[in-house]
Amino acid sequence: MSPINDLDSAVAEVREFNRVYTRLIGALDYPEKLRTPYSLSEARVLYELARSGLTRVQRLREELGLAPSHLSRMLGRFEEQGLIARERYAEDARHQQVRLTESGRAAAAELDERSREAVAELLLGCNGTQVRELTRALRTVRSTLTEPAAGRGEVRLREPGPGDLGWIVQAHGALYAAEYGWDVRFEALVARIVADFAEDHDPLLERVWIAELGGRAVGSVMCVRDAAPGAARLRLLLVDPAARGYGIGDRLVRACIRFAREAGYRELVLWTNDVLTAARKIYVRAGFQLIAEKPHHSYGADLVGQDWRLDLHEPDPKGPAHS
Structure with missing residues (x-):
C-alpha cells in the first residue's frame, strides 16, 4: 500500500473511531448523559482547574485549545455561579489567574465521579484481557499523537x-x-x-x-x-x-x-x-x-x-x- 493510501486509511479509521466514541460516551448530549447542567467543554475546564489549582487564564486556554472569547464567557458564567475566583497574575498584571472556590471544587468532584461511573459502565461488558488490550491501545494512540517526533x-x-x-x-x-x-x-x-x-x-x-x-x-x-x-x-x-x-x-x-x-x-x-x-x-x-x-x-x-x-x-x- 502506498503512503498516500496508508494516510487515507488512517484518516478514515480515526474519523470512524471519533464517530463511534462520541456516541458511546454521549458527547453530543453530555449534560443529559451525566445529569449535569454543564456542557462538555465547561466540564473539561472545571476538571482542568481541579487538577491544576491556581492557573493562568492564558495557560488554561492554550492547554484546552479554546478560543479566547469562548473561554472568557465561560469563566464569566462560572464566576456568577460562585464556582471560581479570579485575581491578577503577580508577575504580570496584564494576565489573570483563576481558581476553583469550594463550590467549584464540589461541582468538579461530582462531575469527575459521574464521568468515572459512565466509563466504568462502558467497560463492564469487557473481560480482563480485553480491558488490558484496550488500555495498551489507548496508550499507544495517546503517545503516537502527542509525543514529539524525536x-x-x-x-x-x-x-x-x-x-x-x-x-x-x-x-x-x-x-x-x-x-x-x-x-x-x-x-x-x-x-x-x-x-x-x-x-x-x-x-x-x-x-x-x-x-x-x-x-x-x-x-x-x-x-x-x-x-x-x-x-x-x-x-x-x-x-x-x-x-x-x-x-x-x-x-x-x-x-x-x-x-x-x-x-x-x-x-x-x-x-x-x-x-x-x-x-x-x-x-x-x-x-x-x-x-x-x-x-x-x-x-x-x-x-x-x-x-x-x-x-x-x-x-x-x-x-x-x-x-
Whole structure:
C-alpha cells in the first residue's frame, strides 16, 4: 500500500473511531448523559482547574485549545455561579489567574465521579484481557499523537513486563500468518516456547528482551540454554513491520550475543527458515555462519530449515548493545 493510501486509511479509521466514541460516551448530549447542567467543554475546564489549582487564564486556554472569547464567557458564567475566583497574575498584571472556590471544587468532584461511573459502565461488558488490550491501545494512540517526533523514534530494550510474553505469542502468530501464510500451528509452537520459559528458566543463563519504540512493544528476542553442552539458543526474533528501519533487529541480536558471552556460553545457535531473508541478513551481519539446511513441510508451507552458529570466543565487532 502506498503512503498516500496508508494516510487515507488512517484518516478514515480515526474519523470512524471519533464517530463511534462520541456516541458511546454521549458527547453530543453530555449534560443529559451525566445529569449535569454543564456542557462538555465547561466540564473539561472545571476538571482542568481541579487538577491544576491556581492557573493562568492564558495557560488554561492554550492547554484546552479554546478560543479566547469562548473561554472568557465561560469563566464569566462560572464566576456568577460562585464556582471560581479570579485575581491578577503577580508577575504580570496584564494576565489573570483563576481558581476553583469550594463550590467549584464540589461541582468538579461530582462531575469527575459521574464521568468515572459512565466509563466504568462502558467497560463492564469487557473481560480482563480485553480491558488490558484496550488500555495498551489507548496508550499507544495517546503517545503516537502527542509525543514529539524525536521521542517516537527512541528505541529501548527492556525486560518483559506483565502481558509482554503473551504479546510475543500474539505478534508472532499475526505477523507470520499475514506475511507468509503460516497457520495456527506456528503460533502454537511459539506459545509452547514462551510457556516453557515462563514456567522454568534460570535468569543467570536465560533471558528475554522486549524492544520498545516510542513506549510501544515492537520487537522481541530470547536467549535460552540449548541441549548441546556449552551452547545457548537464540529464539523468537521479531520486529513489528511498522518499526522496521530503526535497526531494532540488529540491536536485539547483539543484546542476545552479549548476554550469551557474559553468561559463559561457548557458542550461540539458532534455527530459522530460508524465506526469512531480513532475519538472515541480521544473522550474517552479527557473524553467524550457516551450517546446515533441510527441506520440511510445516505450518502449512513447504520450507527450508536452516541451522546457524556463532562462535562466542570471537570478539563482537559491533561492541555491546545498550538497553
